[in-house]
Amino acid sequence: MSELSHTVTASGRDIYLIPVRSFVNLVTNLFVIDDGDYPILVDCGSGTYFANDDLIDGFAALKDKFGVSLALRDIRLILLTHGHIDHYGGLPFIREHNPDVPAAIHVLDQRVVSNHEERVIVAASRLRAFLARAGVSEDDRASLMQVYLFGKSYYRSQPVQLLLDEAEPIAGIRFFHVPGHCPGLVCMQLDDVLLTADHILSKTTPHQAPEHITNNMGLGHYFDSLEKIGRIPDIRLGLGSHEEPMTDIYARIRAIRAMHYERLERILALCATPKSIAAISRELFGTVKSYHVLLALEEVGAHVEYLYDRGVLVAANDAEIARDANAVISYVAA
Numbered sequence: 313m314s315e316l317s318h319t320v321t322a323s324g325r326d327i328y329l330i331p332v333r334s335f336v337n338l339v340t341n342l343f344v345i346d347d348g349d350y351p352i353l354v355d356c357g358s359g360t361y362f363a364n365d366d367l368i369d370g371f372a373a374l375k376d377k378f379g380v381s382l383a384l385r386d387i388r389l390i391l392l393t394h395g396h397i398d399h400y401g402g403l404p405f406i407r408e409h410n411p412d413v414p415a416a417i418h419v420l421d422q423r424v425v426s427n428h429e430e431r432v433i434v435a436a437s438r439l440r441a442f443l444a445r446a447g448v449s450e451d452d453r454a455s456l457m458q459v460y461l462f463g464k465s466y467y468r469s470q471p472v473q474l475l476l477d478e479a480e481p482i483a484g485i486r487f488f489h490v491p492g493h494c495p496g497l498v499c500m501q502l503d504d505v506l507l508t509a510d511h512i513l514s515k516t517t518p519h520q521a522p523e524h525i526t527n528n529m530g531l532g533h534y535f536d537s538l539e540k541i542g543r544i545p546d547i548r549l550g551l552g553s554h555e556e557p558m559t560d561i562y563a564r565i566r567a568i569r570a571m572h573y574e575r576l577e578r579i580l581a582l583c584a585t586p587k588s589i590a591a592i593s594r595e596l597f598g599t600v601k602s603y604h605v606l607l608a609l610e611e612v613g614a615h616v617e618y619l620y621d622r623g624v625l626v627a628a629n630d631a632e633i634a635r636d637a638n639a640v641i642s643y644v645a646a
């Protein structure tokens with residue numbers, strides 16, 4: 313697990329990392345960029361009571377460990393890396409302490425924060441359709457949808473005041489839009505330090521879901537976005553929103569890409585005989601439980617979609633699909 317820590321960028325800017333427990337087994341790294349009179353907070357944690365407690369304790373620990381006196385009410389701007397609940401879910405809590413603090417996010421994730429209730433309903437209907445065509449049984453679909461909706465039910469929409477734009481740095485912070493893991497994901501560059509958000513992590517290969525559930529996600533976008541970050545020169549340190557700091561993001565990009573190519577190869581080999589996404593997922597990930605079943609299905613869905621879009625996989629049961637538009641799709645190597 314990452315620790316409360318301090319980094320100084322090439323031009324002397326201070327970045328503090330505050331880890332908070334977002335959910336069981338998930339720690340999110342928040343960052344405070346402190347230039348004296350304009351403290352900026354990057355991400356908010358999940359908004360669960362333990363994430364909020366960790367946030368308060370983390371600010372108190374900044375004083376004990378680094379002599380920095382900052383409270384939530386001192387924050388002048390909140391930058392959100394992307395629209396996943398472990399990053400924006402704590403926004404209502406922070407506004408209890410700092411009601412007028414403006415929040416900024418990329419336009420493609422804005423609605424997740426500001427039109428949350430409507431967006432969950434529409435996203436859930438697209439997920440339900442994906443699960444049905446992936447070959448997940450009706451009972452399993454019902455329990456997976458419950459798991460999906462549960463983690464999103466406690467958040468209430470919050471206004472967003474600013475949109476993050478590549479052409480418009482804020483306080484000297486440059487933004488790079490990197491869709492894939494999430495539609496509006498941005499990495500943030502301060503001199504030789506890059507906040508990589510969930511785009512590049514030190515150990516885990518960031519989760520992928522198919523674009524036909526959510527536009528601007530999917531493996532094709534993700535590969536393009538890895539390429540884009542790989543072209544930024546002279547990044548000395550990558551700070552991910554989970555896990556540990558990375559001293560060589562370029563090597564990490566190569567490793568993540570290799571892992572996906574290997575997974576694509578394995579799926580293609582499995583599809584020597586026709587298989588549904590659910591069947592591929594069982595072979596690839598074995599027996600996993602609750603939320604991990606959903607993550608595994610989405611991950612396989614993203615890879616199958618990538619291969620299908622490129623004509624490497626085809627639907628084996630096209631005659632059945634012609635008769636029934638909701639048929640489970642069986643994929644086979646072309």
Ligand SMILES: [Zn+2]
Nearest residue numbers: 396493494510
């Ligand atoms: Zn994420």
Ligand SMILES: [Zn+2]
Nearest residue numbers: 396398510553
């Ligand atoms: Zn995350």
